[in-house]
Amino acid sequence: MDLLAQQLINGLFIGSVYGLFAVGYTLVFGVLDILNLAHAAVFTLGGLLALWLVETGGLSIWLAFPVSVLCCGILGLLLDRVAFVPLRQRADSNFSGLISSIAMAIIFESAALGLFGARTVRFPAHTVPVHIWRWGGISITSLQVEIVAISLLLMVALTQFLNRARAGKAIRAVAENDRTSRLLGIHVDGIIAFTFFISSALGGAAGILFGLYFDSLSPDMGRSIELKGLAVIILGGMGSIPGAILGGLAFGLSEVLTVAITGTSNLRDAVAFTVLFAVLILRPSGLLGRKKMREA
Amino acid sequence: MLEVVDLTVAYGPMEAVRRVSFQVEEGTIVTLIGPNGAGKTTILNTISGVIPARSGKIILHGRDITRMSAHKRVSAGVIQVPEGRQVLAGMTVRENLELGGYRRPYREVLRDVTRMEERFPILGERRNLAAGSLSGGEQQMLAIARGLMARPKLLLLDEPSLGLAPKMVQTVFSIIRHVHDEGLTILLVEQNAHLALATSSYAYVIESGRIVLDGQAGKLRSDPTVISSYMGQTV
Numbered sequence: 001m002d003l004l005a006q007q008l009i010n011g012l013f014i015g016s017v018y019g020l021f022a023v024g025y026t027l028v029f030g031v032l033d034i035l036n037l038a039h040a041a042v043f044t045l046g047g048l049l050a051l052w053l054v055e056t057g058g059l060s061i062w063l064a065f066p067v068s069v070l071c072c073g074i075l076g077l078l079l080d081r082v083a084f085v086p087l088r089q090r091a092d093s094n095f096s097g098l099i100s101s102i103a104m105a106i107i108f109e110s111a112a113l114g115l116f117g118a119r120t121v122r123f124p125a126h127t128v129p130v131h132i133w134r135w136g137g138i139s140i141t142s143l144q145v146e147i148v149a150i151s152l153l154l155m156v157a158l159t160q161f162l163n164r165a166r167a168g169k170a171i172r173a174v175a176e177n178d179r180t181s182r183l184l185g186i187h188v189d190g191i192i193a194f195t196f197f198i199s200s201a202l203g204g205a206a207g208i209l210f211g212l213y214f215d216s217l218s219p220d221m222g223r224s225i226e227l228k229g230l231a232v233i234i235l236g237g238m239g240s241i242p243g244a245i246l247g248g249l250a251f252g253l254s255e256v257l258t259v260a261i262t263g264t265s266n267l268r269d270a271v272a273f274t275v276l277f278a279v280l281i282l283r284p285s286g287l288l289g290r291k292k293m294r295e296a
Numbered sequence: 297m298l299e300v301v302d303l304t305v306a307y308g309p310m311e312a313v314r315r316v317s318f319q320v321e322e323g324t325i326v327t328l329i330g331p332n333g334a335g336k337t338t339i340l341n342t343i344s345g346v347i348p349a350r351s352g353k354i355i356l357h358g359r360d361i362t363r364m365s366a367h368k369r370v371s372a373g374v375i376q377v378p379e380g381r382q383v384l385a386g387m388t389v390r391e392n393l394e395l396g397g398y399r400r401p402y403r404e405v406l407r408d409v410t411r412m413e414e415r416f417p418i419l420g421e422r423r424n425l426a427a428g429s430l431s432g433g434e435q436q437m438l439a440i441a442r443g444l445m446a447r448p449k450l451l452l453l454d455e456p457s458l459g460l461a462p463k464m465v466q467t468v469f470s471i472i473r474h475v476h477d478e479g480l481t482i483l484l485v486e487q488n489a490h491l492a493l494a495t496s497s498y499a500y501v502i503e504s505g506r507i508v509l510d511g512q513a514g515k516l517r518s519d520p521t522v523i524s525s526y527m528g529q530t531v
Contacts, residue, residue: 180382185370185399
């Protein structure tokens with residue numbers, strides 16, 4: 001029983017990081033109808049950059065975190081400018097954008113390799129002071145609480161921003177109809193760039209939290225979360241922010257529950273992706289997806 | 297107020313609009329009539345800046361806006377209420393109105409939203425509903441109200457009667473006449489030629505991307521070609 005409870009809690013922690021990764025992913029998809037496959041590479045760079053700032057720069061993690069997140073946002077602007085803007089007027093921009101985002105992902109990964117090396121690294125001990133709480137057989141660390149709090153805070157802030165702020169409403173308007181948005185006087189290209197900024201900043205934040213949580217960072221750490229992130233946003237409904245949050249938590253829980261029930265981690269990914277298949281068959285638009293099926 | 301000179305617009309090799317020239321005087325309603333596919337919507341979209349002109353000039357208040365980007369034209373006072381209404385269906389009625397004033401100071405926008413909800417009480421009642429849940433006529437009302445939120449100087453109206461019940465068409469056109477009476481200049485594209493000519497002061501007939509006829513709306517209403525080509529079903 002304690003083991004199950006412990007696993008549920010762990011699922012919540014890792015699920016919140018999946019959710020944070022996925023909201024940025026789905027945000028760009030909602031606005032552009034394009035999958036930005038470089039999102040996972042930004043995630044990696046975010047984690048490695050924060051580590052570098054802590055280790056070499058001597059910054060506290062509380063300063064390294066926002067600096068790295070800001071840098072990732074700027075990477076997002078670069079990504080939009082280099083990989084997406086030049087293709088935007090083309091009829092096949094969805095497909096060519098997908099390919100050019102893969103190219104950017106490879107460039108970012110190479111940059112990570114060149115800058116930080118190929119080995120697996122970790123944050124120095126005591127980067128975040130860790131306090132452990134125990135109740136019976138359940139233990140929670142202060143780091144875990146901080147990770148889940150920061151992820152949820154960022155996701156709630158994003159949701160509030162999209163629902164209340166003027167620029168947030170403009171992002172939703174562009175997501176719904178860019179031609180109409182232009183007619184309303186919205187500077188659509190600027191809003192798209194801004195969307196990339198937010199998306200990549202959140203992706204970088206997820207990378208830092210992921211690195212802290214698993215106490216391990218490497219230039220290919222984005223690989224494992226890339227497909228999971230895609231599964232999460234399909235599970236939640238493409239383009240839906242609450243869907244991505246819910247999908248992330250559900251995905252995290254399904255992973256740890258599989259481990260808890262089968263007693264081994266062999267089936268972890270298989271079960272998680274089987275859940276994805278089931279959702280796609282029973283609810284093709286995802287948990288919170290829009291009713292209308294999206295055209296490719 | 298608006299002067300279009302020798303405007304040519306093309307989609308690839310196909311010219312949809314060929315050397316079209318016309319003008320809209322301040323305080324008037326001018327109509328473009330003509331069959332489907334004649335290029336009327338293309339002309340409005342080029343004036344709004346969402347489609348580029350291949351050649352020719354668009355002059356607003358003596359200022360050449362041919363190469364100006366779309367959002368700046370909204371600031372300059374040109375607003376289009378597009379064909380098929382194009383409300384942002386997933387957003388609320390209120391959010392649609394707010395976004396109509398996107399380029400204006402937020403405080404003024406909030407004040408104008410209240411004013412607009414008083415003017416169109418149905419929009420006030422439905423302010424928190426998704427715009428897509430409104431009826432066709434209500435959506436047209438919202439689209440016009442959203443356009444007015446920008447405080448335009450020139451309103452481009454594309455097929456405001458399309459797909460509406462006859463009674464709703466009357467309501468929408470009385471709104472159009474009303475905002476015109478308040479001083480707004482309007483360029484109207486309308487398939488219902490009878491209604492369009494009754495509402496406007498001057499009209500241009502467009503066929504295959506060219507202006508084939510123009511004149512005072514009252515005169516065109518009694519022009520035999522116009523009657524046989526465009527008013528057959530209504531006269």
